[in-house]
Amino acid sequence: MKKNIAIIGSGFSSLSAACYLAKNGHKVTVFEKNGELGGRARQFKAKGFTFDMGPSWYWMPDVFEKFFNDFNKSTKDFYEIEKLNPAYRVYFGLDDYIDIEDSIEKISKKFEKIETGSGKKLKKFLERAKENYGIGVTDMLYKMPGLSPLELVSIKTLKKIRYFLSTIRKDVHRDFKNPKLRSVLEFPVLFLGAKASNTPAFYNFMNYADFGLGTFQPKNGFYDLVNAMVLLGKSLGVNYQINHCLEKIEMNGNKANKLIFNNKEYDCDIVVSGADYHHTETLLPNKFRQYSEKYWAKRVFAPSSLLFYVGFNKKIKNVNHHNLFFDTDFDQHAAEIYDNPNWPSDPLFYANFTSKTNPETAPLNCENGFFLIPIATNLKDTKEIRDKYFNMIIEKIEGFTKQDLKDSIIYKRSFCVSDFKNEYNSYGGNAYGLANTLFQTAFLRPNIKSKLVQNLYFCGQLTVPGPGVPPAIVSGELVANLINK
DSSP: OOOEEEEEOOSHHHHHHHHHHHHTTOEEEEEOSSSSSSGGGOEEEETTEEEEOSOOOBOOHHHHHHHHHTTTOOGGGTOOEEEOSSOEEEEEETTEEEEEOSSHHHHHHHHHHHSTTHHHHHHHHHHHHHHHHIIIIIIIGGGOOSSOGGGGOSHHHHHTHHHHHSBHHHHHHHHOOOHHHHHHHHGGGGGGTSOGGGSBGGGGHHHIIIIIIOOEEETTOTHHHHHHHHHHHHHTTOEEEOSOOEEEEEEETTEEEEEEETTEEEEOSEEEEOSOHHHHHHTSOGGGOSSOHHHHHTSOBOOEEEEEEEEESSOOOSOOSEEEEOOSOHHHHHHHHHTSOOOOSSOOEEEEOGGGTOGGGSOTTOEEEEEEEEEOTTOOOOHHHHHHHHHHHHHHHHHHHTSOOGGGEEEEEEEOHHHHHHHHOOGGGOSSOBOOOGGGSGGGSSOSBOSSSTTEEEOSTTSSSOSSHHHHHHHHHHHHHHHHO
């Protein structure tokens, strides 16, 4: 039976759910509080520069392809992607870096030069990671709406039980001794939002996503994906409304029957929230909220971020499209995020220059820079603090690239904890959602369907499957399948 479905938020999980629900014949409207669609993946332009505001690593291309295939389309029908080589560069110090190239064979040779025997160990490590990728992505990701512990139980997962009881750190440190190689292998779990010592070893499938499948770049930036999903949605009849800030969810018995936007009412049969889970429940009467403030305070959240969008009036040498600056103590920075939340004393950070692969994202002979420092949630966030850390990372980049850059900056914008709260209603100002720790996996995450409101569903990084763009797209499919059933 055709339903009138309202979707709150326009991040990837919402855009995905909208397409699947519209395909099944429902009347679907997506409501976005901001002036652009895409949620954290919005894009903006300033002074001739084009900046993706959030996601920038295009990993797990099979998930994106599968999404469009479900609608008899392909990514090629909407945008071009390029496999990057090198995928990214990791700096450990001045003239001390590793370029991660585009094949396991090439990367293994790099490892072998740094630590004798590690090339062969890496290949075996990635064979196991590939097996886990097949189970985790192909078998589990699309079949786990988080409704029962039994979703995790199969012959394949039972054979992999040790990977759920061990951690990424234990497995990496067992096979590799060099601290640089350890850092490179532990880095992908940052996308899962937790310390390597708290992340089940099963998630080493992210290493296969990294080294085995590779890193890609949509031609015009990550917003190509947003545009593609919106175009697909429109072709299916989805209606998109921007500048609609949800103020209240009204109830009729145990059903949500009205949404209040800008003092205007919208009737609905079903509500799907791809917005912040905690914030969405605060818009319900108290008795219909599943999770208390105490519950949320006890969750392990993925980090927030201090972001900078910077335009330079010259080309920057000695950097790639993606760059990781690990010239500091990885564990100390992690402790300052999770164990003793504080502004990092000596942060590691990430830098992205899309103009390296698409010159059109910057004016002629200019460079656009996106910089990210992972930080704890709920930190005090001031202009003075932002300026301090910006100067810190620019000075480091000047040292690594052997260029003067401060006087070449012609545009700068920052985004931090307070902005995540204000613009996305993000709990604690987190950037990536709930961490994928053992006790926050699958059915142990907040429910995809409300237990108290009969027609309220959730998708996105605070419910199943977890943080990251591919899981968000799958989350939209999972919630749509549940509704369509």
